[in-house]
Amino acid sequence: MLVIGLQNSHPITDFDSQITALLVVSVIVTAFGYLRERHARELELIRTVSEATQRVVQRPLPRRIGPLRAGSVYLAGRSRRCSAATCTRRSAPPRAPG
Numbered sequence: 900m901l902v903i904g905l906q907n908s909h910p911i912t913d914f915d916s917q918i919t920a921l922l923v924v925s926v927i928v929t930a931f932g933y934l935r936e937r938h939a940r941e942l943e944l945i946r947t948v949s950e951a952t953q954r955v956v957q958r959p960l961p962r963r964i965g966p967l968r969a970g971s972v973y974l975a976g977r978s979r980r981c982s983a984a985t986c987t988r989r990s991a992p993p994r995a996p997g
Contacts, residue, residue, distance in 0.1 A: 959971065
């Protein structure tokens with residue numbers, strides 16, 4: 900807890916120190932929340948540009964390759980949730996059209 904005292908005056912009461920600590924914590928939490936939201940907006944823009952670029956660059960598969968039918972599905976990176984320890988996918992992968 901942050902406790903501030905002044906020389907040659909009465910010490911700050913416990914209530915004042917609690918209010919000061921509450922204000923400091925509130926400012927820090929608000930600042931980190933703002934930074935997190937700004938970072939999330941930047942990442943969303945980057946994902947959108949990346950997905951559009953990949954869709955333009957990647958050519959689609961032909962419908963048939965010899966006697967075989969072919970199909971593909973594009974999955975953007977946001978469909979996966981990864982942390983430092985684990986990566987998980989949606990429970991069932993999407994089925995190819997056709």
